[in-house]
Amino acid sequence: MAYIEKRQADKRQVDKRQPDKRKALAAPREQTQCRFCRSKTKHIDYKDIPTLEKLLTNRGKIYSRKRSGNCAGCQRKLKKAIKRARHMALLPFTA
Ligand SMILES: [Zn+2]
Numbered sequence: 001m002a003y004i005e006k007r008q009a010d011k012r013q014v015d016k017r018q019p020d021k022r023k024a025l026a027a028p029r030e031q032t033q034c035r036f037c038r039s040k041t042k043h044i045d046y047k048d049i050p051t052l053e054k055l056l057t058n059r060g061k062i063y064s065r066k067r068s069g070n071c072a073g074c075q076r077k078l079k080k081a082i083k084r085a086r087h088m089a090l091l092p093f094t095a
Contacts, residue, residue: 036074044077046084052091056082060092 036044046052055063055070055078062082065075085091 034070034074037071044081046081049090052082052085060095
């Protein structure tokens, strides 16, 4: 008997929580994939200056992951590509 009561209580709790959960799911989401994952880029080219420039501030700093929307892996690849481009004097270290 106690078991059944407990189950019913649990069920009620779940039902109470359900509307909030649905609301959260229905809310508009941000982009689920980063720009490189969307275009299925496996390798970020350091010579691809137009793409890299979009991810730099006008002072030459790299935008944060939060700002650029990149995933962790792509941000790491991007970092390497930008640093290579800087070394080859294709991008500025500072401006
Ligand atoms: Zn990515």
